[in-house]
Amino acid sequence: MDVQPVYPEKRLSFPEAEAKLTWLALLLDAHSIVDQGVEQELVGQAKAEGRKLACRKGCANCCRIHAAVPVYPLEMAGMAWYCTEETTGETREALVSQLEAFQEGNPCPFLVDDACAIHALRPMACRQFNVFDTPCAEDEDPFYNRRQDVLTPSDAFKNRAFWVTLPFYGIVDERDKEIAIKENHIHRQVRVLQQCNWKELAKKMRQFDEQRRG
Ligand code: SF4
Numbered sequence: 020m021d022v023q024p025v026y027p028e029k030r031l032s033f034p035e036a037e038a039k040l041t042w043l044a045l046l047l048d049a050h051s052i053v054d055q056g057v058e059q060e061l062v063g064q065a066k067a068e069g070r071k072l073a074c075r076k077g078c079a080n081c082c083r084i085h086a087a088v089p090v091y092p093l094e095m096a097g098m099a100w101y102c103t104e105e106t107t108g109e110t111r112e113a114l115v116s117q118l119e120a121f122q123e124g125n126p127c128p129f130l131v132d133d134a135c136a137i138h139a140l141r142p143m144a145c146r147q148f149n150v151f152d153t154p155c156a157e158d159e160d161p162f163y164n165r166r167q168d169v170l171t172p173s174d175a176f177k178n179r180a181f182w183v184t185l186p187f188y189g190i191v192d193e194r195d196k197e198i199a200i201k202e203n204h205i206h207r208q209v210r211v212l213q214q215c216n217w218k219e220l221a222k223k224m225r226q227f228d229e230q231r232r233g
Pocket residue numbers: 073074075078079080081082148149150153154155
């Protein structure tokens with residue numbers, strides 16, 4: 020069977036921003052590793068069992084119903100940067116309104132017109148949540164009712180991804196990195212996307228627009 024890669028092998032690149040924001044390169048490296056891990060699992064499952072990815076653009080029940088998407092501080096910095104400096108037009112306007120109005124229990128505030136407005140910088144948890152064969156029904160979380168259809172991300176790729184982000188958290192020594200991964204220190208940093216105060220980000224985006232207009 021000829022199995023085509025689903026995710027780009029290449030790491031996303033924002034050269035100007037990465038030159039100014041050293042942490043952004045760490046995040047893009049980590050995302051690339053996670054994406055490669057997901058791709059390897061998808062291709063492996065397709066080859067071994069003929070399974071097909073059900074996820075596609077416009078299919079967004081997961082983004083409406085998931086109540087606790089884990090997100091790390093480095094990822095939040097990346098999401099805030101992308102919203103502020105890279106989104107444009109009607110998507111940006113919708114995003115600002117949703118971030119301002121967001122309350123826990125709402126669909127994800129980054130979901131605009133059934134697509135992720137921060138797709139390039141979406142968190143690792145979203146990158147890794149992939150469902151096989153049958154798209155999720157409305158209000159269905161297949162993690163609970165058909166776990167066998169949910170991709171299990173590779174721990175090796177996840178740990179490699181976390182490893183490259185450790186300098187952002189002040190962990191630079193190789194031995195300290197090994198301990199941090201082994202003892203799951205990174206997971207103490209995790210937040211819940213739906214419990215974050217996104218109003219501040221909306222404010223920052225408005226301020227950025229005002230400064231740009233002069
Ligand atoms: S996780 Fe479910 S709802 Fe989300 S894109 Fe995949 S199939 Fe669609």
